[in-house]
Amino acid sequence: MKKTRLLLPAALLAGSVAFGQVADSVIVKSIVKEATENSQLKNLAHELLDGIGPRLVGTPQMKQANDWAVAKYTSWGIAARNEKWGEWRGWERGVSHIDMVYPRVKTIEGMQLAWSPSTNGKTVTGETIILADVADSTAFQQWLPNVKGKFVMISMNQPTGRPDYNWEEFGTKESVEKMKKERAADQQAWASRMRKTGLNAKNLALALEKAGAAGVVTSNWSNGFGVNKIFGANTTKIPTIDIALEDYGMLFRLTESSIKPKISVRTDSKELGLVPTFNTLAEIKGTEKPNEYVMLSAHFDSWDGGTGATDNGTGTLVMMEAMRILKKIYPNPKRTILVGHWGSEEQGLNGSRAFVEDHPEIVANLQALFNQDNGTGRVVNLGGQGFLHSYEYLTRWLSKVPADIRTQIETRFPGSPGAGGSDFASFVAAGAPGFSISSTSWSYGNYTWHTNRDTYDKIVFDDVRSNAILAAILVYMACEDPKKISTEKSVLPPNPRTGEPGRWPAKTSPTRKGGVN
Incomplete structure (x- = not known):
């Protein structure tokens, strides 16, 4: 049977459009209200x-x-x-408690990282030690026994706890430039120190753990007053804690000057299978x-x-x-x-x-x-x-x-x-x-x-x-919308680095069993 299309008068079509616009207006106003x-x-x-x-x-x-x-x-x-x-x-987070107990007593601002092992109901006390700046991976392996029983500090000590906008508001041009230059040098030196271990972040944590460290200490400063980023731990048996910039810097300087500060750490997380x-x-x-x-x-x-x-x-x-x-x-x-x-x-x-x-x-x-x-x-x-x-x-x-x-x-x-x-x-x-x-x-x-x-x-x-x-x-x-929208893809521009044609992102399967080896 031949299909025919009903043709509506222009006035009726216009009225239908106008009615739709009125309906839209009523719904939108009601949503806002x-x-x-x-x-x-x-x-x-x-x-x-x-x-x-x-x-x-x-x-x-x-x-x-x-x-x-x-x-x-x-x-x-x-x-x-x-x-x-x-x-x-x-995993379930429990209480984190961190104190400096030598050379004086001070409660430290910090917390364990996500999925960090607990201290099994105990308070663990030990000296802090800074990740050594060694010649190469062989020298690092020779240094590793030094961490036994100690909390190993593996983050760079920030030269300033003030965010850049604070420096730029109050500092002289010369002092701002000097600070940024010194910080860039520190960052480059610390990255070199990490590379010379021959290990990535995960394997470094596991190596410290295997060598008998009491725990791993980080300070992942987020470039603002009072803020650190808190991600996940790489250790499997010893706690990993993140310490605020101010307290981390104090411990770093005390350790660097051979005062041998000690901290006590208790982390009460639970593993839930x-x-x-x-x-x-x-x-x-x-x-x-x-x-x-x-x-x-x-x-x-x-x-x-x-x-x-x-x-x-x-x-x-x-x-x-x-x-x-x-x-x-x-x-x-x-x-x-x-x-x-x-x-x-x-x-x-x-x-x-x-x-x-x-x-x-x-x-x-x-x-x-x-x-x-x-x-x-x-x-x-x-x-x-x-x-x-x-x-x-x-x-x-x-x-x-x-x-x-x-x-x-x-x-x-x-x-x-x-x-x-x-x-x-x-x-x-x-x-x-x-x-x-x-x-x-x-x-x-x-x-x-x-x-x-x-x-x-x-x-x-x-x-x-x-x-x-x-x-x-x-x-x-x-x-x-009366129409099903078009999902036609545009032609993507060439990759500026390789010159190859642009490609649509590939579909990726999820990780359906996570957090396990």
Whole structure:
């Protein structure tokens, strides 16, 4: 049978467009009103960050957060579940206590690194010793017996505890230049010292452990007042602790001047064996095109120096608040709305990579994914991730966003596909339209990214609320769009280093059993 197309009068078509524009305006205004007058962001932040705390993969706090999110979504009438994607080394942080006991008594600011072995309920006391500057790897092996029973300091002593901006505000040009020159020389010398051991960071820690060291001491300063980055330990039997710049410098200088300071260390962490790891997923089912998807995305896990407030508590809060608002204002979307709270992003996008691998039917029918993961600031960047026609639909969707939010966003089309950095890249690698809504800094790199100061008080709630409004409107517009968007890829420019044709990022499988040898 021959198919015919119904031709509508121009006046009726115009009326339909006008009606759609009015409907959009009503929904957008309702989203803004709900986000502004009934914000749940502070309550959510308090419960997640103060109550549950950091969410290191493999810890009880990570699973507690997964269950909390499911319960919260359920209370809003949104279907949610935890989906297992792998296993990880289970570990739970305990009390860290570090004291200098000679030549005087002083409590030291510091903490054990993630997955550091405990001291088994004991306090271990020993002298500090600085990693030796030896001629080569053979000389290093000859020096190694010196570490027995001692805490080995393996980080450079910083020549200044003042961040550069403080020097540049108050210092003379000559003193600033002198400081930077001296620091660069120190960094070069320390890198040479490390290279001459013949070992990488992991093998160095294991060599010190095998030689009988009491523990490994680091100071991973983050170039700001009071901030250190807290990552994972490489030792398997002895504790690894990170000490604040100020106390580390004091111990380093005392050790260097042959005063032989002693520290006492107790770390009470627990090993929990292999534990299951999860993504938390929530869904508002579509009414007209339930098998096409619009996704919100943020990683749920964090490092555990602070409470993971801006990396990525704020991204999590944005997506939860957007889902809550959408369920209330737009409960019957045309397409299915999904949110993914990913596990183990910090170890290599593992949760989102697992989702992409496990759910090809969703990835193939993805209208768009919006991911946020770089701090508490308002969104100021949105790129097309290399999708050739991204300008057409992203610009159209953004046009409905209130001007005070939209005009601050710099766009780049078609842009380049992200190969990593955050979970949107897992989808881009599979050829699916994943987009990063990227925030302004608020000194993220120095002060909160992976640091001991990434806590609730660093959240700028006005900016987070703005981001929740943006995310909710983008999802609404993507759901309502009558067309399935094009995922045609742009031709990438040649690699400037090699001259070879640009290549789309390769799809990568997740690590599904992590933290084990």
